[in-house]
Amino acid sequence: MPDALDRTLIVMPAFNEEASVGRTVGEVLRELPGVHVLVVDDGSSDSTAEVATAAGARVLRLPFNLGVGGAMRAGFRYAVANGYSIAVQIDADGQHDPAGVPALLDKLAEADVVLGARFAGEGDYQSAGPRWWAMKLLATSLSRLAGTRLTDTTSGFRASGPKALVLFAEHYPAEYLGDTIEALVIALRAGCVVRQVPTAMRERAAGVPSHNPFKSAVYLGRAMLAMVFALMRPASTFRTGVSE
Amino acid sequence: MSVTSYIFGILAALGTLVVVVEMLRRRRLRERHAFWWLLAGVLALIVGIFPITLDWAAQAIGIAVPVNLVFFVSIAILFLVCIQASAELTTLESKTRVLAEQSALQDLRIRALEEELLGREAP
Numbered sequence: 001m002p003d004a005l006d007r008t009l010i011v012m013p014a015f016n017e018e019a020s021v022g023r024t025v026g027e028v029l030r031e032l033p034g035v036h037v038l039v040v041d042d043g044s045s046d047s048t049a050e051v052a053t054a055a056g057a058r059v060l061r062l063p064f065n066l067g068v069g070g071a072m073r074a075g076f077r078y079a080v081a082n083g084y085s086i087a088v089q090i091d092a093d094g095q096h097d098p099a100g101v102p103a104l105l106d107k108l109a110e111a112d113v114v115l116g117a118r119f120a121g122e123g124d125y126q127s128a129g130p131r132w133w134a135m136k137l138l139a140t141s142l143s144r145l146a147g148t149r150l151t152d153t154t155s156g157f158r159a160s161g162p163k164a165l166v167l168f169a170e171h172y173p174a175e176y177l178g179d180t181i182e183a184l185v186i187a188l189r190a191g192c193v194v195r196q197v198p199t200a201m202r203e204r205a206a207g208v209p210s211h212n213p214f215k216s217a218v219y220l221g222r223a224m225l226a227m228v229f230a231l232m233r234p235a236s237t238f239r240t241g242v243s244e
Numbered sequence: 245m246s247v248t249s250y251i252f253g254i255l256a257a258l259g260t261l262v263v264v265v266e267m268l269r270r271r272r273l274r275e276r277h278a279f280w281w282l283l284a285g286v287l288a289l290i291v292g293i294f295p296i297t298l299d300w301a302a303q304a305i306g307i308a309v310p311v312n313l314v315f316f317v318s319i320a321i322l323f324l325v326c327i328q329a330s331a332e333l334t335t336l337e338s339k340t341r342v343l344a345e346q347s348a349l350q351d352l353r354i355r356a357l358e359e360e361l362l363g364r365e366a367p
Contacts, residue, residue, distance in 0.1 A: 040348075062348045066341060074345040081349065174341060 004105050005035045009084040011075035013068050014092035015042040018051050021092045025055035028090060031098040038078055039092065040071040048092075068156070069179030073172035076160070080169040087168075088159040096157040100199040104159040112164040112192035113184070115150065116157030116199035134220035141227065142184055146194045154180045154223075157199055164192050173230075181223055185230035245295065253295075257288035277332075280325045287317065 010028055014021050025037055039052035043065035052059050060074055072089060079087045088104060090096045100116055107114040135154060143150045156179075160168055167190050173182045187194060264281045267273040291298045291314070302310035 058352065060348050060352050063344050066344060070341055070344075073341075074348055077345055078349060078352070 004086065004108075005032055007084055008032075008035055008086040008088060008105065009075070009079045009082075010035055010037045010090055010098075010101075011072060011079065011087050012037060012039045012052075012057070012090050012092050013042055013071035013075070014039050014044065014048050014052065015065060015068075015071075016044045016046050016048060017092040018044070018046040018048045020094045021048055022051040022055040024090070024092050024094045025052055025057045027094070028098040028101075029056055032101055035101075036084075038075055040075045042066055042068075042071040067174055067179070069172055069183070070174040072179055073168065073174065076165055076169040076172055079165055085162045085165065086159060087165055089156055091156050095202050097200050097202060100157070100197075101159070103197045103199070104157075107195050107197050108159055108161045110193070111195035112161045113187050113194045114159045115152065115155050115194065115196040116201075117150070117152035117155055117196040118199065118201040134216060134223055137220070138181060138223055138227065142181070142188075145185065145188050145231075148195060150194065150196050152196065153184060155199075156180065157201075167192065175226065182226045182230040185227060189231075189233075250292075250295070253292035254289065257285060257292045261285035261289060277328070280321050280328070284318070284321045 010032070012021070012024065012028075021039060025039065028035065028037055037057040039048070039057040039059045041049040041052070041059055041061045043062050049059045049061055060078055062071060062074060066074070075089075076087055086105065086108060088101055090098060090101075096116065104114045104116055135152070138153050139151050142153045164187055167187065168183065171186055171190075173179060173186070175182070184194060260281070264273070264278055264285055268275065268278050298310045298313065302308075302313045305313065307313050307316075
């Protein structure tokens with residue numbers, strides 16, 4: 001869908017990612033010609049902003065660290081204010097393959113939010129132990145809510161269509177895990193359609209994922225809490241169709 | 245109850261009230277934050293001056309040991325103050341977040357405008 005690309009904004013939250021952001025931006029611009037990339041510098045203390053600018057991205061510099069959710073909401077607000085109708089989140093660490101973006105955009109024809117799912121057959125991403133159970137449990141509960149099979153609800157690789165964009169510009173949660181799970185619940189309760197497409201996921205270009213069982217337990221607890229509270233929140237507080 | 249402990253109770257309540265009122269007067273504290281502290285101070289003063297009111301109140305509710313009523317009311321007031329402070333903190337955090345986003349968006353816009361201006365000035 002080349003015509004959709006110039007209405008699409010790639011939002012890339014980055015916190016101290018000078019080692020990988022330049023390469024990732026370059027790869028996105030190569031794979032998706034004509035697309036605009038907005039790097040949201042989430043209060044980095046290194047040269048993330050300079051590297052991203054040099055690589056050809058526009059850079060939104062937050063004055064201090066807001067977390068991934070905070071950075072994404074700033075990105076959504078930028079997208080709404082500048083007339084984009086689609087926003088695609090790609091992590092700056094290079095674990096999301098920009099070649100998967102067209103598949104996400106195609107699926108947006110029938111959905112408002114499309115997730116790039118890691119466990120849906122493609123790629124070699126592995127997860128085990130308590131962390132896997134946590135993801136499985138979340139996926140099962142959210143699948144029921146969405147009325148479709150979702151296998152990877154914590155995926156950061158996702159595309160948001162016009163309806164979700166306006167909703168997220170106002171309501172994207174900043175809390176830990178809010179940016180993945182709670183955001184999905186908000187979208188579903190506001191009447192958005194959520195679908196997933198399988199995507200290949202690569203090893204992170206920098207940094208190591210944690211496999212500490214205690215941390216996994218904490219992760220599961222917080223994730224469940226985030227979901228329960230997102231479900232309990234009054235649906236009337238979600239505004240769509242109003243920007244800014 | 246001895247005369248000293250009677251006076252001590254009244255002085256403690258007066259001290260609390262003076263601190264709260266003084267902070268209100270200097271605008272270090274807003275009324276809506278000071279409400280629970282004022283209430284606590286006034287109640288303590290009443291009970292300090294007329295200890296019999298505590299016995300009446302305890303009897304009316306059915307608490308056998310009047311001092312337990314003091315503990316209950318104190319803890320309840322502290323709890324309410326804490327909840328109010330947490331709620332205010334949440335509001336402030338979300339306002340700060342909006343301001344941070346706004347300043348970042350405006351910073352980007354200013355830089356874009358500056359670039360455009362520079363491009364126009366240079367032939």
